[in-house]
Amino acid sequence: MNSDKLYLNSKCEIARITTEYTIFETNNIQTNMKELFIYLFAFLSFLTTAQTDKNELSNKTYEELLAGFAKIENNFELQKKYANAYLLKAKKEKKDLRIAKGYYMMSNIHNFYDAIKYLDSVTIYAEKESNxxxxxxxxxxxxxxxxxxxxxxxxxxxxxxxxxxxxxxxxxxxxxxxxxxxxxxxxxxxxxxxxxxxxxxxxxxxxxxxxxxxxxxxxxxxxxxxxxxxxxxxxxxxxxxxxxxxxxxxxxxxTEFKNERLKGFFILNEGATQCLKGNYKSAIDSIDKALPIMIEYDEQMNQIASYYYYAKSFNGLNKVDKTVKYYEKVDSVYKKLKYITPEFVHGYHYLIKYYKNKGEKEKQLYYLNTLMSIDSVLQVNYKELTRKFKKEYDIPNLMQEKENIIEGLHQDKKSNHGIMIALGGIIMISLFLVMRQTQQKKAYKKRFEALMQTKEEGDNTKIEIETIEEIKDNDLGIVEETANNILKQLVAFEKKKQFLKPNITLNNIAQDFGTNPKYLSTIINTKKEKPFVRYINDLRIDYIVFELKSNEGMRKYTIKAIAEEAGFNNAEAFSSAFFKRTGIKPSYFIKKLIES
Structure with a gap:
C-alpha cells in the first residue's frame, strides 16, 4: 500500500469525459450520410409519437428502435420494450449481428449479473458474423x-x-x-x-x-x-x-474547453504535494482554493482528501486542535460516503492516540472501532494491500487495546455508580434551589411593586393626631393626661424625624419626653402595636424607602452610607431591618428602582 496515494477520482473523471464508443457505431459498414438521415428521421418520428404498443414497436425499423431506445435513456421500463422489440425482430430474421446489438442494448438496462450474461451473448453472436x-x-x-x-x-x-x-x-x-x-x-x-x-x-x-x-x-x-x-x-x-x-x-x-472540476484536482494535488514537501502554509493555501470546488461538484472523496491534507499540514505546524478538527472532518464525510481508501486511514490512528492521551476512552473506542471496520472493508476491496496495512496499523494490538478500553469502561461504570448517585442528589438539590430562587424572585418582584404603589404624600411618616383615639383611665393604668401627652410627643418626634439620630434608646426618649420608660414602652406597644426597637427601625426604613423613590441621587450611595443616613450603626443591621419591613433586600430595591 502506498500511504500517500491521493484519491482524486481520476477513474470517474476519465469515464465522465470520454464519450463512450457505443456498439451502435461498431458496424462492419461505415456510417454514411444516408444512415445519418435515417437516424434523424427516426428521431423526429419518435418525438411525434408516444406509442409503445408491442405491435407498433414490432413494425418499426431497426434504426427507429435504436433512436427510440437512445431518446428515453432515463426510462428503463420503456427502454426494455424497445430493446426486446429489437432483439425479437433480429432473432425472427436470424440476423446474428443485429442479435448481438440487441443483447448489447439489454446489457445497458439490466443489473450487473444479467448485464454480464448479455455481454457474453454479444461476443458469441458477433463471432458468428466474424465481426x-x-x-x-x-x-x-x-x-x-x-x-x-x-x-x-x-x-x-x-x-x-x-x-x-x-x-x-x-x-x-x-x-x-x-x-x-x-x-x-x-x-x-x-x-x-x-x-x-x-x-x-x-x-x-x-x-x-x-x-x-x-x-x-x-x-x-x-x-x-x-x-x-x-x-x-x-x-x-x-x-x-x-x-x-x-x-x-x-x-x-x-484552452477554450473549461473544466473547473479538473482544474480543482490539480490545485488539490499540488496542495498535497506541498504538504509532503513540508511547505505546510503553501499546502493550506492550495487546499483553501480547491476545497470550495470539491464541495460545489459534490466530490466527497476529494473533500476527504482536502480535510486529510489540511490535518497533515496543521500537524506539521504543531496546531493540534486544527489537526484533530480536520481528521474528524475526514470521519464525518466517510460516515456519509461509506467509503474510504487506504491513504486516509492514518487519521484514525492519530485520533486514537490523541484521545488515549487525553483519557477520553469513549472517543478512543469510537475511532478504534471505526478503524477496525475500515480494515475489514479494505481486506475485501484491497486484498493486495491488506498485509502492509496490518503491519502499519498493527490490527491484533488494536483489538487487544479495544478489549482493554471496554474493560476499563466497565470498571469506570462500576466506580462511577456511587458518583452518579451523588451527582443525582446534587442535581436534585440544585433543582430545588433553582425553583426556590425563582419563587423568591417572583415574591421580591411583587413586594417591590407593592412598595412602588404606596402614596407619596411628601412624608410617609406623618401621623395626624386627630386620628389617635384618646386614652381612658382604665385602658392602661396611666393617667389620661400623661398618656395623651406622650402620644403628642411621639407625633412631634416622628414629624421632626428624630428617629434618624443614631444610638437612640428607650431611656433617652423617655427622658426627653419627661416621662418614665415604662409608660413610653406601654404607649408604643399599645398604639403602634410593636415593640420600641421595631417601631424605631420601621420609621427609619419607611423614611429611606420614600427618599430612595424620590431622590435619585441617594440611589448612588453605598448600603453603608444609606444605613448611616437612616441612623443605623452598620450596614448589616440596616439590611436586616429593611428586609423585615419590606420583605426584600435594599440592594434589590435600589437595583429595581434604577431599572424602572
Missing part, C-alpha cells in the same frame, strides 16, 4: 462493470481481452482506453504505482498527439497529465509531481 469490433466492445463493457464491482483482477483480464481485439481492428482509440483503465486500477486500487506510471506515459503520448482532433481526446490528455502528477506524488517524486500539476493547470487555462 471483430463487437467482441472488443463487449469485453470492454464487461471490464467496466467488473471494475465498478471492484473485481479488479477479472476487470483487468477483460480490459486485456478488449485491447487484444482492438489490436486486430487496429483501433488505437480502444487500445488506449483499455490501457488507461488498467493503469487507473493498478494505481488507485492495487497500489502498483510504478507499473501504472509507464502505462500513463504511453497514454499521455497518444492523447497528446491527437488532442486537437476531438474534445474527448483533449480531456483524456489533460486527465492523463493529472494521473501522472498524482502517480509521481504517490511515489514521493515531488518535483515531478509539481511539474505535471503546473503543466495540467496551464493547459486548462490556455
Amino acid at each position: 471483430d469490433k463487437f467482441p472488443m466492445v463487449a469485453y470492454y463493457e464487461r471490464a467496466r462493470k467488473l471494475d465498478a464491482k471492484r473485481d479488479f483482477k477479472l476487470a483487468i483480464e477483460n480490459y486485456i481481452q478488449a485491447e487484444s481485439w482492438a489490436k486486430k481492428n487496429n483501433d488505437l482509440d480502444y487500445i488506449f482506453r483499455a490501457r488507461l483503465a488498467i493503469a487507473i486500477i493498478k494505481s488507485e486500487d492495487m497500489g502498483e504505482i510504478s507499473e501504472a506510471l509507464e502505462l500513463y506515459r504511453q497514454c499521455y503520448k497518444f492523447y497528446g498527439k491527437n488532442k486537437g482532433k476531438e474534445v474527448r481526446y483533449y480531456n483524456s490528455y489533460v486527465s492523463t497529465i493529472f494521473a501522472i502528477a498524482d502517480a509521481h506524488r504517490a511515489l514521493h517524486q515531488l518535483d515531478s509531481s509539481s511539474y505535471y500539476n503546473r503543466l495540467g493547470y496551464r493547459e486548462l487555462e490556455s
